Amino acid sequence: MYYFTWKNTPCGIVKISDKCIKNFTDIIFKSGLDICNLSLNNNNNNSNLTVVISGENIKPDSKIKIEEHLQNIFKPIGFNTSVIWVERSGSFSEILINPFTWGFIVSSAAIIICGGLDSFFWTSFWGAVTWFIVRVLNYLPDLIYKFKHHD
Secondary structure, X not given: OOEEEEEEEOOEEEEEEHHHHHHHHHHHOOOOOOEEEEEEEEEOXXXXXXXXXXXXXXXXXXXXXXXXXXXXXXXXXXXXXXXEEEOOOOOHHHHHHOHHHHHHHHHHHHHHHHHHHHHHHHHHHHHHXXXXXXXXXXXXXXXXXXXXXXX
């Protein structure tokens, strides 16, 4: 989670998180926009919000309406909003040309051939445990914050 400086006031600095803005837009657009990224730039109390949205399955006239709607919502609270539309392609062929995919396949085959199924099982087990621990450690600051500031 990233915190951006939103306003500088005589009482101090007001910061807002990217997760907060994303949750806010998810509430507004119940159809579920696929927001890929958010960027906030504060320049002399002018907050510029850039929203990167996946434009797949969205008609061009709907894109214009969505952009106008976002601008109308964020303008009163001090954000100059711009929208960037991207097309994601997650085809199967991209997975096949990824060197990590082939590295995983070949190393798995080598472990099975050289070490047997027992070695493959334990390698996979410890790899999964490590992945889980890293995943938990990535969410730990958010969990601690929520625990300390729960209502």
